[in-house]
Amino acid sequence: MLQNYGETKLESDLMIEVRNLTKNFNGFRAVDHISFDVKRGEVFGLLGPNGAGKTTTIRMLATLTRPTEGTATVGNYDVVKDDDEVRKLIGLVSEKIIMYDRLTAKENLWFFGRLYGIPKEVLNERIDELLGLVQLGDWKGSQVGTFSSGMRQRMNVIRALLNMPKVLLLDEPTLGLDPQSSVEVREFVKKINREKKTTIILTTHMMVEADILCDRIGIMDHGKIAALDTSTNLKKLVSGDDTAILELEIANLTSNMIASIQSLKCVSSVSQDNSTHIKVHASGNGVFDTIIDAIRAEKGEINSVKNLEPTLEDVFLHITGHEVRDKADQKIPMRAHRRFMPRRRVR
Amino acid sequence: MNIKSVISNSLRIAWKDLIELFRNRMGLVMLVLMPIFMMSMVGFIYPSDTSMSNVSVALVNEDEGYGSYPSASATLIMALENISNSTGMMTITEASSLDEVREMIQKEEVEGGIVIARNFTVSLMTGNQGTITIVTDQSNPQMSTLLQIALKEVFEQMGTWLAQQNVQGLSPAVNASNSLAIVKPYSVQTEGAVPGHFSYFDFIAPGLMAMTVMMSVMTGLPAAISHEREVGTLDGMMVAPINRLAIIVGKTLAQTARGILQGIIILALAVALFGVTIHGNILLIFALLFLGVFSFVGLGVVVTSFAKDQETAMMVMMTLMFPMMFLSGVFFPIQQMPWYMQGISKFLPLTYVSTALRKVMVLGAGVSMITTELAVLIGFGIVMTAIAVPVFRRAMTR
Numbered sequence: 096m097l098q099n100y101g102e103t104k105l106e107s108d109l110m111i112e113v114r115n116l117t118k119n120f121n122g123f124r125a126v127d128h129i130s131f132d133v134k135r136g137e138v139f140g141l142l143g144p145n146g147a148g149k150t151t152t153i154r155m156l157a158t159l160t161r162p163t164e165g166t167a168t169v170g171n172y173d174v175v176k177d178d179d180e181v182r183k184l185i186g187l188v189s190e191k192i193i194m195y196d197r198l199t200a201k202e203n204l205w206f207f208g209r210l211y212g213i214p215k216e217v218l219n220e221r222i223d224e225l226l227g228l229v230q231l232g233d234w235k236g237s238q239v240g241t242f243s244s245g246m247r248q249r250m251n252v253i254r255a256l257l258n259m260p261k262v263l264l265l266d267e268p269t270l271g272l273d274p275q276s277s278v279e280v281r282e283f284v285k286k287i288n289r290e291k292k293t294t295i296i297l298t299t300h301m302m303v304e305a306d307i308l309c310d311r312i313g314i315m316d317h318g319k320i321a322a323l324d325t326s327t328n329l330k331k332l333v334s335g336d337d338t339a340i341l342e343l344e345i346a347n348l349t350s351n352m353i354a355s356i357q358s359l360k361c362v363s364s365v366s367q368d369n370s371t372h373i374k375v376h377a378s379g380n381g382v383f384d385t386i387i388d389a390i391r392a393e394k395g396e397i398n399s400v401k402n403l404e405p406t407l408e409d410v411f412l413h414i415t416g417h418e419v420r421d422k423a424d425q426k427i428p429m430r431a432h433r434r435f436m437p438r439r440r441v442r
Numbered sequence: 443m444n445i446k447s448v449i450s451n452s453l454r455i456a457w458k459d460l461i462e463l464f465r466n467r468m469g470l471v472m473l474v475l476m477p478i479f480m481m482s483m484v485g486f487i488y489p490s491d492t493s494m495s496n497v498s499v500a501l502v503n504e505d506e507g508y509g510s511y512p513s514a515s516a517t518l519i520m521a522l523e524n525i526s527n528s529t530g531m532m533t534i535t536e537a538s539s540l541d542e543v544r545e546m547i548q549k550e551e552v553e554g555g556i557v558i559a560r561n562f563t564v565s566l567m568t569g570n571q572g573t574i575t576i577v578t579d580q581s582n583p584q585m586s587t588l589l590q591i592a593l594k595e596v597f598e599q600m601g602t603w604l605a606q607q608n609v610q611g612l613s614p615a616v617n618a619s620n621s622l623a624i625v626k627p628y629s630v631q632t633e634g635a636v637p638g639h640f641s642y643f644d645f646i647a648p649g650l651m652a653m654t655v656m657m658s659v660m661t662g663l664p665a666a667i668s669h670e671r672e673v674g675t676l677d678g679m680m681v682a683p684i685n686r687l688a689i690i691v692g693k694t695l696a697q698t699a700r701g702i703l704q705g706i707i708i709l710a711l712a713v714a715l716f717g718v719t720i721h722g723n724i725l726l727i728f729a730l731l732f733l734g735v736f737s738f739v740g741l742g743v744v745v746t747s748f749a750k751d752q753e754t755a756m757m758v759m760m761t762l763m764f765p766m767m768f769l770s771g772v773f774f775p776i777q778q779m780p781w782y783m784q785g786i787s788k789f790l791p792l793t794y795v796s797t798a799l800r801k802v803m804v805l806g807a808g809v810s811m812i813t814t815e816l817a818v819l820i821g822f823g824i825v826m827t828a829i830a831v832p833v834f835r836r837a838m839t840r
Contacts, residue, residue: 157681161839182683191674195458197465206458210451210682238465254678 110135110262110294111156115165118151125151127318128165133296138288140309141298141320142407148318149298150190153266156296157187169262183211186255190267192247193254196240200231200250203239204257211258218257225253229283245276252283263287265297269304281308302407312407316415330405332413339382340403341375346396348373355389362386371398448688455679455692459666460699473700477654477707484646484773485716496530497589500537500546500555500577505562514563514572521600522556531592540577547579554578554589566604602626644719647712648799649772651705655731656738656792657763658701659694663742664755666693672752676838686835690743698735705731721806727799730812734795737819740826747830747837766792791822 111133118126126148133139141149154160156167158178166173172180187193194203201222208218226232229249234242239250248268255263268284269277285308287293299305305312306326313323322329345352348371357365361379368374375386383400390397464470501522505515526532535552537543543555555577559565562572576593578586606621670676679689709727712718720727742759749755768774769783770792776784787793798815801807809816 157677159677159680159839179683182681185681187677187681189674189677191677193675193678195462195675197462198458202458202461206454207678207682209454210679210684212447212683 108134110137111139111167111169111296112171113152113156113165113167116152116155116162116167117164118148118155118160119163124318126155126162129315129318129320130165131313131320131323133294135294136288136292138284138295138297138308138310140305140312141296141315142300142302142305142312142411143298143315144300147315149300149315150266152315153187153264153296153298157185157264158182159187183258184260185262185264186258186260188252188255188263188265188268190270192251194239194247194250197238199236199238200226200242201235203250204254207254208257213258221257225256229253245272245279248272248276248280249283252280256287259291260293262294262296265295267298267300269299269301277304284308302411306407314411314414321414322410326407329407329410332410339377341377341383341386342368342401342403343373343375343386343390344371344398344400345373345390346371346398348395349393352390352393352395355393356386359385359389374403444685448685448691451684451688452690452692452695455689456695456699459693459696463696463700473704474707477704478711480650480654481708481711481715484650485643485711496533497554497585497592498533498535498552499589500535500543500552502537502539502543502555502557504539504560505558506560506564508563508567514566515558518558518562518574518600521603522596525596525599540575543577547577553582553585554593556593643712643716644804645775645800646773647708647716647718648803649770649796651708651712651727652731652734652792652795652799653767653770653772654708655698655701655705656734656766656795658704659697659735660738660742660763661756661759662697662700663693663739664746664749664759665752666697667746668749668752668755680838686838687831690739690831690834694735694739694742698732701735702728702731718803720803722802723808726802726809730795730798730802733816733819733823734791737791737795737822737826740823740828740830743830743834744826747833766790769793770796772796791819794818794822 109132111131113132114130115128116126116130117124117128129148129152131139141152143149151160155162156169156174158174158181161175166175168174169181170184172184174181193207195206198206204222204225205218208222209215213221222235223232226235229252231246231249231253234246239247242250252265252268255265263284265284269280272280281304284295284297288295295308297304297308309326311323311325312329313320314329315321322332324332348367353365353367353373356362356373356375359377361382362375362377364376366374377386387397387400463473501519503515503519505513507513522532523534526534535546537546537552537555540555540557543552543557546552547555557575557577559573559575562574564570565572574597576590578589580586602622602625605625609621609624610617667676670679676689680686709720713720741762745758745762746755749758765786769779769787770776770790771787772792776787776793779787794815798812798819801812801815805811
């Protein structure tokens with residue numbers, strides 16, 4: 096029943112090609128000659144602080160903003176010249192909720208669905224199916240204005256899926272949501288990608304989100320892509336090889352135990368934080384088992400083990416030389432563009 | 443572009459906007475109240491032809507009489523009191539001198555004064571003209587003019603009456619009606635082009651209707667589009683594979699429906715409360731309103747395209763609307779304006795809408811009599827739309 100809407104011109108492996116894409120707003124360069132490709136069925140993340148140019152990049156791909164320089168194609172259609180073809184292929188989840196508060200859930204979806212020219216019978220079934228997917232079936236006849244922000248965001252996501260898009264563009268899909276709703280939305284995005292083979296580009300300023308969802312991550316800063324690779328490879332940039340940092344909490348920590356861990360071949364250093372915590376730097380395969388066995392041999396009671404492998408946060412710091420959230424608020428020219436108004440994250 | 447899909451998509455957008463409008467209770471109440479306020483405000487405060495009532499006037503009688511003759515001023519005062527009693531036009535207060543009258547006017551106790559000169563009877567009896575001075579309040583020019591006109595009318599009637607008496611006294615061959623013909627050889631009567639009594643309302647109702655519809659669309663359209671842009675829902679339409687024209691047309695249709703609804707309320711009130719009679723074809727009236735919206739809407743779209751947010755859009759629109767209200771002859775006839783202002787009013791589409799509407803509603807004119815206005819409005823509309831659509835298209839994908 097769910098046939099795809101619109102066909103790509105060329106069945107190439109690349110769904111999105113971006114070449115030297117640039118956008119200026121009244122002299123302020125929001126996006127600065129970025130180039131990247133996204134493969135069919137891939138989840139691609141643009142990670143960076145507010146004002147890094149992620150939203151502008153997404154909007155250019157969504158045909159909503161005209162590039163100043165460079166080109167971008169979606170399914171081999173140019174976003175400027177063949178904008179209508181691109182629009183048929185994409186679904187956009189903007190950081191603002193694209194829903195009319197005074198319309199019911201069904202009326203909203205119906206309105207947008209009909210704009211895509213989806214036949215009435217198909218649309219009817221599809222709305223029910225999509226509402227069911229996000230457990231909002233019972234709320235079909237309620238006005239969206241009465242929904243919680245989690246529900247609204249789920250509506251926002253399924254709205255973008257009405258036309259069965261080949262490419263889903265997600266701009267900060269979990270912004271302002273509580274942790275539980277964030278997890279739900281992330282699970283849903285993963286599911287869409289897995290089941291419908293939808294290519295997904297998402298922007299986020301949350302390291303965890305990028306790590307969980309994305310096959311590849313482009314780290315954006317000041318309108319440029321500073322690094323682009325898989326999450327694992329990006330992390331290797333920081334640690335170099337397969338070094339692991341373990342933090343262990345041992346209830347009955349003794350100096351014998353520390354000595355025995357230190358004597359292990361794979362361990363390069365052990366440091367004691369307090370009476371129960373130690374930090375172990377180790378490398379090689381099976382370091383976890385080796386270390387835990389050594390502690391067990393000394394009758395140690397392990398309360399917790401934490402793998403302090405480098406996070407994307409460390410990667411970001413390493414690449415850009417500054418922390419993620421402490422910037423971008425000052426350098427934005429206020430009058431240049433409303434979308435660039437500094438917006439603080441609600442915690 | 444596919445015309446059929448543009449039409450169906452714009453209808454969808456208009457329908458969506460109207461559902462939103464009708465679910466907004468407060469907005470709906472205001473939508474109905476606005477024309478009611480507007481109409482009653484204009485209807486009840488504007489002076490109609492016999493609207494002067496209870497004007498307080500101070501009267502100073504300095505007349506000293508002439509020997510044993512009864513003073514002529516007494517007769518005059520009696521006549522004045524008779525007239526003011528029967529028409530309820532004036533309340534007369536006695537005062538002692540011109541200076542006191544001036545003081546009373548300054549204290550706002552009276553709105554004008556009449557001073558009968560010391561030698562009034564003497565002058566009349568000795569074959570000279572008697573002098574009566576009317577004291578007016580210059581700070582209220584409109585009232586002062588009205589008072590002057592009214593009092594002049596009263597004194598002229600009395601003068602005529604006195605002259606009639608004198609003429610009758612000259613010769614017994616002259617009877618009452620002859621004497622009037624001798625003193626005033628002609629009488630002037632006014633007859634309208636269409637039979638019936640006309641008030642200021644008949645003049646103002648068509649213009650007011652045109653203005654309300656325009657204002658509704660002009661302020662509503664930029665507000666609606668920039669509101670959607672601010673909350674982000676406009677992106678939902680922009681990212682759909684539909685012609686940008688459909689968005690403009692759809693939004694305009696919704697606002698037009700809203701404006702026409704207000705227009706109907708105005709028309710109903712004018713007919714029900716203020717006795718306005720419609721002489722022309724009612725369908726032609728609505729067709730004219732639609733045409734008016736068409737001629738205007740391009741301007742609204744251009745403003746929307748340039749204004750970054752709702753607030754700016756509203757401010758620009760109000761600035762443009764305000765002079766239009768006064769210059770397009772809605773409240774005051776264009777012919778009364780100085781020539782340069784008349785020149786400006788020729789560039790305002792509202793001028794043509796209200797002129798044409800007035801012709802149709804008051805004079806019962808048909809299409810053939812308003813061809814000039816129709817042509818101008820269609821011209822305005824085509825030019826403005828031709829400018830507006832590409833500007834909008836560009837502005838939306840900055």
